[in-house]
Amino acid sequence: MGENGSGKSTLVEAIAVAAGLNAEGGSRHFQFATRPTESSLGGSLRLGRAPGKERTSFFLRAESYYNVATEIEDRGLDLAPYGGVSPHERSHGQSFLDLLTHRFGPRGLYLLDEPEAALSTNGQLAALARIQELTVQGSQFLIATHSPILLALPGARILEIGDDGGLHTVAYDDALPVRATRDFLADPDRILRHLLG
Numbered sequence: 001m002g003e004n005g006s007g008k009s010t011l012v013e014a015i016a017v018a019a020g021l022n023a024e025g026g027s028r029h030f031q032f033a034t035r036p037t038e039s040s041l042g043g044s045l046r047l048g049r050a051p052g053k054e055r056t057s058f059f060l061r062a063e064s065y066y067n068v069a070t071e072i073e074d075r076g077l078d079l080a081p082y083g084g085v086s087p088h089e090r091s092h093g094q095s096f097l098d099l100l101t102h103r104f105g106p107r108g109l110y111l112l113d114e115p116e117a118a119l120s121t122n123g124q125l126a127a128l129a130r131i132q133e134l135t136v137q138g139s140q141f142l143i144a145t146h147s148p149i150l151l152a153l154p155g156a157r158i159l160e161i162g163d164d165g166g167l168h169t170v171a172y173d174d175a176l177p178v179r180a181t182r183d184f185l186a187d188p189d190r191i192l193r194h195l196l197g
């Protein structure tokens with residue numbers, strides 16, 4: 001986590017590229033590019049791996065899943081891993097949950113960039129439960145998020161990109177989205193008065 005513009009997407013994207021994934025999202029088999037914007041950082045990273053290669057991997061970025069969906073259709077891919085329907089024929093949030101439910105599986109490596117962008121509160125809770133289930137089955141997730149719900153994943157290590165650009169481990173209760181959301185919900189009127197004058 002970290003403020004807008006702190007570098008979360010740059011970092012997640014670079015790790016995806018270093019892991020052999022498509023910079024615009026998708027699996028190893030997706031190598032399309034509608035508009036290459038990735039930094040060269042991925043080429044300079046070397047990933048440390050635990051023994052035992054992951055069975056599968058996927059890079060989900062909310063901002064360009066539309067292009068991944070188009071690629072799935074254009075390539076005439078089997079839709080079973082996507083819930084049996086083209087992601088274009090589902091809502092943004094539904095297509096994310098389809099992906100988590102059907103395409104993601106045990107012992108996978110999954111990089112997600114702000115998955116909450118598509119999800120309702122209940123959708124985020126459903127995603128949290130599925131992510132927890134997959135981690136118990138040996139999957140690893142690296143998630144850039146502003147969601148106090150997703151940050152609550154049991155056992156998650158929360159890294160914050162600070163003002164100094166450094167990565168710091170923080171406790172759930174100290175994470176900025178958690179503190180800011182709690183403050184707001186505790187007294188919305190007070191925050192609004194302060195904000196709107």
Ligand SMILES: Nc1ncnc2c1ncn2[C@@H]1O[C@H](COP(=O)(O)OP(=O)(O)O)[C@@H](O)[C@H]1O
Nearest residue numbers: 002003004005006007008009010011037038039
């Ligand atoms: N393609 C790009 N070229 C140059 N600078 C970029 C590019 N994409 C993002 N940036 C800049 O890099 C910084 C980090 O961006 P980003 O990783 O997208 O932030 P975050 O995901 O944390 O909101 C921002 O200051 C942004 O303006």
Ligand SMILES: [Mg+2]
Nearest residue numbers: 008009010113
């Ligand atoms: Mg981002």
